[in-house]
Amino acid sequence: MNPRREIWKLIEKRDVVELLHRSAVLHGHYCPGLALGVKGSYELVKRLGLRSEGMEDVLAVVETNNCASDGVQFVIGCSLGNNSLVFKDLGKTAFTLTERDGKGLRARVKNEASEQWSEKVEDFSNIFKKVVTKRAGDKEDKVKLLSLSEKASMVVVHTDPDKIFEFEEAQVKIPEYAPIHDSHICSECGEKVMATRTVEKDGNIFCLSCSDGGYSELTGFGIQKVGDN
Ligand SMILES: [Zn+2]
Ligand SMILES: [Zn+2]
Known part of the structure; x- marks a missing residue:
């Protein structure tokens, strides 16, 4: 039995909202970063038609460890644990999906992408700065942040992908299958x-x-x- 059949079904049904809900179980909260990982990964899987079984035949590359990388791991199914995730410490919100031939597709979040949700979700940027950047803000501010963050994540899911991502073909250097050591x-x-x-x-x-x-x-x-x- 394929343990990821429900995820694949959601991808086939184009149900990105439900993919976001499921990914949030792993991530712990809703945020635009997670939504970017979910939305971008959904687009890559759909465009390339690749399905990971977590056996290193399909690989994902993430270029930083931020919220988006949880969406990538959940939707694509390439994770830290199954050795199908390549982590490049480059500090860019970008991810690539590929098979072992290394011919991949890369989704990079556009520099101005945050305008999409900061314009539509009033106050999100301010409360984010207060609570996360400055580590200030009281309990009420944190509750407000989580609620606005969820709204912002929904904006990402419903925005035209070409407004948020730059898609480009990418040649990926594929690692050998993970060795088994003594x-x-x-x-x-x-x-x-x-x-x-x-x-x-x-x-x-x-x-x-x-x-x-x-x-x-x-x-x-x-x-x-x-x-x-
Ligand atoms: Zn997050
Ligand atoms: Zn020791």
Whole structure:
């Protein structure tokens, strides 16, 4: 049984509103960013006719970790966990869908796209600045923001895609299928760890958190090297 049949059905029925509702279950709130991910992904899937089964045959590339990337993962079905998602830390709200031949289609959010919802949803920009940018605002402001944010997300869903996105063909460098590695046991913490994430010192094997070589971490700041000596 295909666990994504309902999503595919919604795509066939062009029900982008319902795709947004379902994606919000993952994302936690409605916002224009999530809606951009949902709408753009829907367009890419529809235009290329590709269906991901999460087996790395279909790949999605996202160019930043913002709200939109949750819409991409949910609607396209390429996720961090199934290794079909390529994350490029470029800080651009753009995503690409491709098969393994690397001939993809990229949707980039137009620079002036936010005019679409800031014009139609009065006060959204102001309350966003107050609550999110300045981290100010009381409980009431937060409730108001979530409500206006939902309205803004609906504007995105109902706007002509060519007003929000630039679509272009893109050649994607496809990674090999994700390798399966042996596991080792760290001689410090005793935890099982992928062989490629270990270091050897004086004949002992250590995980990266027990060694002092540092490792990469993905947070709201993007990919950063931490714990480096
Ligand atoms: Zn969001
Ligand atoms: Zn360890």
